[in-house]
Amino acid sequence: MSVIDVFNSPDRPAGRVLDWITHHCGWFLTAYAALCVTTWFIDTAWLAVLALTVTVPFCLAFLITKLHTTYTRLCVHCMSEVPDDAAAQAQHRRWLLKAWHLEAKPVFVCGVFAATAAGPLLVPVSWDTGAGSLPIEAWAITIGIAERLHHRLRPWCPYCPRWDGDGGIPEPSPDPTDRNVLTG
Numbered sequence: 001m002s003v004i005d006v007f008n009s010p011d012r013p014a015g016r017v018l019d020w021i022t023h024h025c026g027w028f029l030t031a032y033a034a035l036c037v038t039t040w041f042i043d044t045a046w047l048a049v050l051a052l053t054v055t056v057p058f059c060l061a062f063l064i065t066k067l068h069t070t071y072t073r074l075c076v077h078c079m080s081e082v083p084d085d086a087a088a089q090a091q092h093r094r095w096l097l098k099a100w101h102l103e104a105k106p107v108f109v110c111g112v113f114a115a116t117a118a119g120p121l122l123v124p125v126s127w128d129t130g131a132g133s134l135p136i137e138a139w140a141i142t143i144g145i146a147e148r149l150h151h152r153l154r155p156w157c158p159y160c161p162r163w164d165g166d167g168g169i170p171e172p173s174p175d176p177t178d179r180n181v182l183t184g
Contacts, residue, residue: 007072022068023077025061029144032058036137062144069151081152090156093149100146101159112139 009015035054039047083089090097102108115135150157 004071007068010075018064018068019075019077021061022065023081025065025144026148028058028061029141029148032144033141036133036141040134040137058140058144062140062147065147069147078151083152086153087156089149090153090158093153094158096142096146096149097153097157097159099142100150103143103146112136 006012006014007018010019031054035047035051039051112135154160
Protein backbone atom coordinates (compact mmCIF):
# COMPACT_ATOMS: atom_id res chain seq x y z
CA MET A 1 0.00 0.00 0.00
CA SER A 2 1.43 3.39 -0.99
CA VAL A 3 0.97 6.83 0.51
CA ILE A 4 -1.49 7.64 -2.24
CA ASP A 5 -3.61 4.58 -1.38
CA VAL A 6 -3.82 5.54 2.30
CA PHE A 7 -4.95 9.09 1.51
CA ASN A 8 -7.54 7.84 -0.98
CA SER A 9 -9.11 5.32 1.41
CA PRO A 10 -11.63 7.22 3.55
CA ASP A 11 -13.30 3.91 4.47
CA ARG A 12 -10.16 2.65 6.27
CA PRO A 13 -9.24 3.81 9.79
CA ALA A 14 -5.88 5.26 8.66
CA GLY A 15 -7.58 7.18 5.85
CA ARG A 16 -10.19 8.58 8.25
CA VAL A 17 -7.51 9.71 10.71
CA LEU A 18 -5.50 11.41 7.96
CA ASP A 19 -8.62 13.11 6.60
CA TRP A 20 -9.56 14.28 10.11
CA ILE A 21 -6.08 15.73 10.70
CA THR A 22 -6.12 17.42 7.29
CA HIS A 23 -9.50 19.04 7.76
CA HIS A 24 -8.66 20.17 11.31
CA CYS A 25 -5.21 21.53 10.47
CA GLY A 26 -6.54 25.03 11.08
CA TRP A 27 -6.72 24.28 14.81
CA PHE A 28 -3.08 23.13 14.82
CA LEU A 29 -2.16 26.30 12.92
CA THR A 30 -4.08 28.51 15.35
CA ALA A 31 -2.36 26.96 18.38
CA TYR A 32 1.03 27.30 16.69
CA ALA A 33 0.42 30.96 15.74
CA ALA A 34 -0.78 31.88 19.24
CA LEU A 35 2.24 30.23 20.79
CA CYS A 36 4.64 31.91 18.35
CA VAL A 37 3.27 35.35 19.13
CA THR A 38 3.54 34.61 22.85
CA THR A 39 7.18 33.53 22.55
CA TRP A 40 8.03 36.72 20.68
CA PHE A 41 7.26 38.67 23.84
CA ILE A 42 7.92 36.18 26.66
CA ASP A 43 10.96 33.93 26.78
CA THR A 44 10.97 31.38 29.59
CA ALA A 45 12.13 27.77 29.85
CA TRP A 46 8.66 26.28 30.44
CA LEU A 47 7.39 28.07 27.34
CA ALA A 48 10.08 26.34 25.26
CA VAL A 49 8.73 22.94 26.31
CA LEU A 50 5.19 24.04 25.47
CA ALA A 51 6.44 25.38 22.13
CA LEU A 52 7.89 22.00 21.27
CA THR A 53 4.67 20.18 22.19
CA VAL A 54 2.70 22.49 19.88
CA THR A 55 5.23 22.82 17.05
CA VAL A 56 5.73 19.09 16.44
CA PRO A 57 1.99 18.32 16.02
CA PHE A 58 1.61 21.42 13.81
CA CYS A 59 4.46 20.28 11.56
CA LEU A 60 3.02 16.77 11.30
CA ALA A 61 -0.48 18.11 10.58
CA PHE A 62 0.95 20.44 7.94
CA LEU A 63 2.83 17.55 6.30
CA ILE A 64 -0.33 15.41 6.27
CA THR A 65 -2.29 18.33 4.82
CA LYS A 66 0.35 18.84 2.13
CA LEU A 67 0.18 15.15 1.21
CA HIS A 68 -3.63 15.26 1.18
CA THR A 69 -3.74 18.26 -1.14
CA THR A 70 -1.08 16.75 -3.40
CA TYR A 71 -2.05 13.08 -3.66
CA THR A 72 -5.81 12.86 -3.25
CA ARG A 73 -8.81 13.59 -5.29
CA LEU A 74 -10.92 16.54 -4.18
CA CYS A 75 -12.88 14.98 -1.33
CA VAL A 76 -16.41 15.96 -0.32
CA HIS A 77 -15.15 17.83 2.75
CA CYS A 78 -12.70 19.81 0.60
CA MET A 79 -15.47 20.65 -1.87
CA SER A 80 -17.67 21.90 0.96
CA GLU A 81 -14.87 24.32 1.96
CA VAL A 82 -14.85 26.01 -1.46
CA PRO A 83 -16.37 29.46 -0.87
CA ASP A 84 -19.31 30.72 -2.88
CA ASP A 85 -17.28 33.70 -4.09
CA ALA A 86 -14.11 31.73 -4.88
CA ALA A 87 -13.08 33.82 -7.91
CA ALA A 88 -13.37 37.06 -5.94
CA GLN A 89 -11.46 35.59 -2.99
CA ALA A 90 -8.70 34.41 -5.32
CA GLN A 91 -8.33 37.96 -6.64
CA HIS A 92 -8.51 39.47 -3.15
CA ARG A 93 -5.93 37.09 -1.66
CA ARG A 94 -3.46 37.03 -4.54
CA TRP A 95 -0.52 37.63 -2.21
CA LEU A 96 -1.27 34.47 -0.22
CA LEU A 97 -1.63 32.44 -3.39
CA LYS A 98 1.67 33.88 -4.60
CA ALA A 99 3.27 32.93 -1.26
CA TRP A 100 2.11 29.36 -1.78
CA HIS A 101 3.80 29.28 -5.18
CA LEU A 102 7.00 30.83 -3.78
CA GLU A 103 7.29 28.50 -0.79
CA ALA A 104 9.21 25.80 -2.63
CA LYS A 105 11.49 28.02 -4.68
CA PRO A 106 15.09 27.63 -3.43
CA VAL A 107 15.81 31.37 -3.58
CA PHE A 108 12.82 32.19 -1.38
CA VAL A 109 13.58 29.42 1.11
CA CYS A 110 17.22 30.53 1.35
CA GLY A 111 16.03 34.09 1.97
CA VAL A 112 13.76 32.99 4.81
CA PHE A 113 16.55 30.99 6.43
CA ALA A 114 18.99 33.89 6.00
CA ALA A 115 16.50 36.22 7.69
CA THR A 116 16.10 33.67 10.48
CA ALA A 117 19.87 33.38 10.93
CA ALA A 118 20.17 37.18 10.98
CA GLY A 119 17.15 37.58 13.30
CA PRO A 120 19.07 37.27 16.59
CA LEU A 121 21.61 39.78 15.28
CA LEU A 122 18.89 42.30 14.42
CA VAL A 123 16.90 42.03 17.65
CA PRO A 124 18.36 44.04 20.55
CA VAL A 125 19.70 41.83 23.33
CA SER A 126 17.85 43.96 25.89
CA TRP A 127 14.55 42.57 24.56
CA ASP A 128 15.57 39.08 25.76
CA THR A 129 12.68 37.38 23.96
CA GLY A 130 12.16 34.85 21.22
CA ALA A 131 11.62 37.57 18.61
CA GLY A 132 14.71 36.38 16.76
CA SER A 133 12.69 33.44 15.42
CA LEU A 134 10.02 35.77 14.02
CA PRO A 135 10.99 35.37 10.31
CA ILE A 136 10.78 31.57 10.22
CA GLU A 137 7.65 31.47 12.39
CA ALA A 138 5.90 34.14 10.31
CA TRP A 139 6.84 32.18 7.19
CA ALA A 140 5.44 28.93 8.66
CA ILE A 141 2.18 30.63 9.66
CA THR A 142 1.82 32.30 6.24
CA ILE A 143 2.49 29.06 4.38
CA GLY A 144 0.07 27.17 6.64
CA ILE A 145 -2.68 29.66 5.79
CA ALA A 146 -1.71 29.72 2.12
CA GLU A 147 -1.83 25.91 1.87
CA ARG A 148 -5.44 25.76 3.02
CA LEU A 149 -6.43 28.74 0.89
CA HIS A 150 -4.74 27.48 -2.28
CA HIS A 151 -6.32 24.05 -2.04
CA ARG A 152 -9.79 25.61 -1.84
CA LEU A 153 -9.13 28.17 -4.59
CA ARG A 154 -6.91 26.12 -6.94
CA PRO A 155 -9.14 26.39 -10.04
CA TRP A 156 -9.20 30.19 -9.68
CA CYS A 157 -5.53 30.70 -8.75
CA PRO A 158 -3.98 33.24 -11.16
CA TYR A 159 -0.49 31.75 -10.63
CA CYS A 160 -1.24 28.11 -11.41
CA PRO A 161 -0.58 26.86 -14.91
CA ARG A 162 -3.70 26.47 -16.95
CA TRP A 163 -5.16 23.01 -16.84
CA ASP A 164 -5.31 22.77 -20.61
CA GLY A 165 -1.50 22.53 -20.80
CA ASP A 166 -0.80 23.29 -24.45
CA GLY A 167 -3.20 26.14 -24.99
CA GLY A 168 -6.07 23.89 -26.03
CA ILE A 169 -9.62 24.23 -24.87
CA PRO A 170 -9.50 25.58 -21.30
CA GLU A 171 -11.06 23.37 -18.67
CA PRO A 172 -13.88 25.29 -16.99
CA SER A 173 -13.56 26.13 -13.31
CA PRO A 174 -16.17 24.48 -11.12
CA ASP A 175 -19.09 26.63 -10.17
CA PRO A 176 -18.88 27.10 -6.38
CA THR A 177 -22.58 27.85 -6.16
CA ASP A 178 -23.49 24.44 -7.58
CA ARG A 179 -23.98 22.37 -4.43
CA ASN A 180 -25.19 19.19 -6.15
CA VAL A 181 -22.75 17.07 -4.18
CA LEU A 182 -23.74 14.15 -2.03
CA THR A 183 -22.56 14.84 1.50
CA GLY A 184 -23.77 11.68 3.15
